[in-house]
Amino acid sequence: MKIAICSKHPLDHIPCQGSEWFPWTELETINFKEYGALMLIGSSRIDEPAIIPASMVSRLWWFVEAGGLLYAELLEAFDFSSSRLFGWKQDFPKTRRTLEKLRVVRANEESGLEQGALMEWSGAYALGFSMPDEPNKSWLEFSTFHGTHFAEELTSSPVHPGLSIRRLGAGLVVHCSFSLYSSEMKEAFRPYSRWKRAIETLAAETKLPLIVWPEVIKTSNGTSPEEAVEACIRWFEASGILPAMDGSAGVFENIHSVTGALSSDHRPDCTVHTALLFYLYGTWRKDPRYQDKSHQLLTFLFENGFQDMEKDSPSYGLFKWYDYPGRYPDQMFTDDNAWVCLVLLYLYRKTGRSEYLERGLPLAEALLSTQNGNGVRPIVLFRSQLEKLGLAGAGELPPSLNPHFESIAHAAFIQAYLVTGKQEYVDTALKGSLYLASRIDDLSFMYSQTSGYSRFVLPLGFLGQFDESGETLSTLERIVEYLLSHQSSLGGIEEADNPDPDRFGKEDAGVFIHNGEGIADQLYTNNFLLMNIWEAWKATGHTRYKTLYDDLSAYICRIQINSADARYHGGWMRAYDFKTEEYFGNNGDTGWGPYCMESGWTQAITSCGLLLGLLNESLFD
Template sequence: MNNLIFCTKKNNDLIKALKYSGYNPVICRNISEAFNKAEDESAILFFSDSYPSASFKLTPSIIKEIKRRKLKAYIEYPLSINDKLTEDPKTIKYERAIIQNDFFNNNPAKYSICYINGCWYRSFEGLSDACISIAKVAGYDSLAYNMPKDAIPILGYLNGDMDLLVCSTCLSCFIKGRYSPYLRWKGIWEGILMHLGLKINLAWKPDITLMHEKDAHVTKNDYLSAFKKNCIWSYSNMVTKTDTNAFILEGFQSDISYDGRQFLRLSNRGDCNLESAMQLGLYADYIKNPEILKTAKNIATNIFTHPYFTNTDPESMFYGLTNWYEKGKVFYGDDNARVLLSAMVLRNTLNCKDWDDYILKCVFGNLRTAGKLGFRRMRLDDGKSEKNTWQDYYNEDFIHLSPHYQSYLWAIYLWVYMMTGVEELYTKSVTAIKITMNDFPNKLIWTNSLTAEISRMILPLSILYKITKKQEHRKWLEEAVCGILEYQQECGAIRDGFKDISKGRYPPPKTNEDYGTNEASLIQNDSDPATDLLYTTNWAFLGLHEASLVLNDKKVNKACELLASFLTKIQVKTNKQPYLNGVWMRGFDYSKWEYYSSAADIGWGAACVESGWCNAWISTVLYLRALKKPVFTGFFDKDFSDKAKAIYKQMITDRL
């Protein structure tokens, strides 16, 4: 075959990729020009320039001309075929693309999964020998279960004619649309071009790239650079104001539109606010910027004082607790713990005692709604509580072996104990930690993965050992550290894993129908090469950083440096989607070296961006790591202690 003709009015993504790969494509702006330039027995590609609007009409005369001259053709997203309109456009929600046969010569392989973000399609009769279909399926890289019967073919031959390769959607906007994974789309387009007569090693530069190459040497200065870039992103994109009150948005949704855009997640959560306030406060202190410092303090103050977030009625069983989200009278212990941890980092870094009363009321509000053994219910709901009073919770024998929900409260209890001497903070924490470590890790109830639960234990154990220096506590800490290092890869990533699936609260989908209906793991199988920056890696990094300083162990320090280097490398770099420049997304595939995973977790797939849990903590720990500073700072403080004992007496001992 002598040539390929590309019929397009725009600088199509495939054209960009061909030029990037050293090929000089012949481009025609209209159908007549394309036929005039095409040699007999060559091929023409008709692209959808107006997608998701449709305009190309595959008329009988065009088909006749193709057949007369023995041409091959690729046609995408036609408005009509043989003078019959294709169906009205439909879009996807959780459907993904699945390779259906051996058209691509095992690259990608049959039943491989890939993403056509924001896909719009116009179905039509006569599409046969489907190469690609879309369907809602479970699986990470390939189908976990049988192909659904209601799968919709999107690429195949028109009425069995191998010279007419027709697509009901637009495959050629794969760069702008951020289709993934990269190598599969490379294989798809190489396969289509090979079918049309062009053998080429295709490459392109994605719109979303990473700050550093996989084999780059990363330094402490790079940690600081990553911290600053993420803080600039947070301050520029996440801060919002109502009158004089500043708040933080939750981030960006994981859904990607046909043009590569992601949309804001407008939720106003207490934990995200304090976590971002911590990050911005440290950044302001580092660059000596009074405006950013003012904003950080304002955000923190609002979460502790604004009626949408705080509970100030001393007679309420929820007194002192912070809401899950704006006006949301739901109280997760782990959310309150992140509010408190962030507030304590901010307080001790800035030597700002403005929030001491609120911090302590929140600490003891959580302590008094925990049982005798130091475990707390996952969540308490105003108006829907299982108990009538906080004393009912305080006096119950309750055990819940889930560090995701429990362990950061123990970390904050121990931190405040060290600064105040309130003994119950210590005794309840140690009791709960001992019970947990007796069954660690195999009996832990995991939320999205077992690795997430192991990761969460490292921080409280680091603080405990720093306080006591007891060998038993060191042994527990080393056990937790070894538990997570078992999953660390050569590149530094922490592979997500779950071992016993029966222990999972939100396991991977058990059927195709389950996909996208609930919270779920980013992986389908225990060996899938994904790391979760929202539920696992971020907390492993926080814990390992603290453990490396407490244990003074070369192996632990090396592991933490490896993880810090990995996180610095995979920070997002983009000028095409500038609101994402400097972020960390959720799911990263360290084998493919790109953001990719299953998107079974409803609304929280690989590309989601979370301002607090993920970005604020990763950037903050990189900053502290660069400066060789711990998270756990500040020791006995008499003023803080006096306040704590007075509030403890008021909230607990006087009411028993």
């Protein structure tokens, strides 16, 4: 079959082999009689309509009626003639996809495409409806389906046709109301395996020889920890995440989950994670250049006003959450500040650089002063609270009882104890951990119980030597038992026990909805657990913990991204699907969704976990 393709822009992937391409301006010059199929592809840009001239509608109608095949993607269908040709009437101008997903309307047993299966794409879509009096077979539909893999029941939001097939005379019209071949982000078609089956099914049903685009984001399927670390270092150097190669301009936060764009935000936590990575890598490779990069990253924080160093200020010692333009920190999150404290004091112990101590100890004291009598604390402090209550008064605010925040503060206090020998630090860490352990059935979690428990692990092994009751180590055992009950055959931990399954379409949501979906989280669970279970092994010598570390290490190396695109190659995304064995998860988190690549929290922390194993060292040595 001879095929003509006419599109608003040159396509990065030709839909059919042996086809002939025409620019949109030559649409009216195409001799339809020479072709068995026409593919008319509009633009994924919402401000660029693709209108079929009235004179062309009749020609297209006759072409199809005589047995031709017409594929129409994102063409304007407001007028009666084109809408009757397509069997689809447009409601509004096209808009940009945000949380919407496509749902398979009809199963195809031969391809394994299941009814209700959900898929994602990137680009534009147009709202409309199929003509009720036309012989039209809806094939894909879209709405804000909240499910992860499937949506068996209809959403409360309106459902619109995404792709339909209409028989007209002896021919067929395929209408696509979203960016498919016009999309400029092929990596955003997720999961790829399902899209591959969908395209193959569409080709078989229409006899249009469609070609599936190459997979943009693959995985390594197994490398060594050494190779994985090297690839991640190359990611930092090639992805654009470092605005200056020597570290002097800090590090950007992430590659965005939806847009794939490089974030320009600077955050102290991401910066110190990356500084820790470069220090450990430089130590492992005996390459002082990377230890100098580590120092330059920290100097960037010191010289750009991220820490309040005014001794009379109520937020003295604490860091801003991000490059907040105000003079003083406003929101001071526990986990972010505790990570800065831990890394500064650890690196002081390793390097002896006095500025790390001069910055780290005031931060440790500020955190200690805002713990309450039980050794726990609020999630976040606001400067207005500190101005009113002072540091000691802020310690009376309700604590979070969430290990995501609490346990990293306890780990930071361990570093402060190792630096100063001050017993109050380790006593507070132990008291707080025991308080959480005594209320383990009443803890709060952000994304999942698996993610919260992964964070709980970090300080417990070290604190066991100070706990005559043995409760910290028995709690560690209980936590690991729970995590192992959710371990995949690939070695990673599957997300489980979502505390708020209805939290969809907001920041800070999980990448799964219900247990059993087979989704793993590399932003909040497996990344931190890799490092934390290593620390548990080093502190206790318990072989079960070493086995879990080895399993996680193998899993992490297996799922590292292999891509021709430097934004992705050598890194890890947040959500990995054990069932399809590719990156995929629920898209309900609008800030840090399933495909984000966080510089510090994922890439750096994951590689630090691998490097500690390669160095056979502990953060608490």
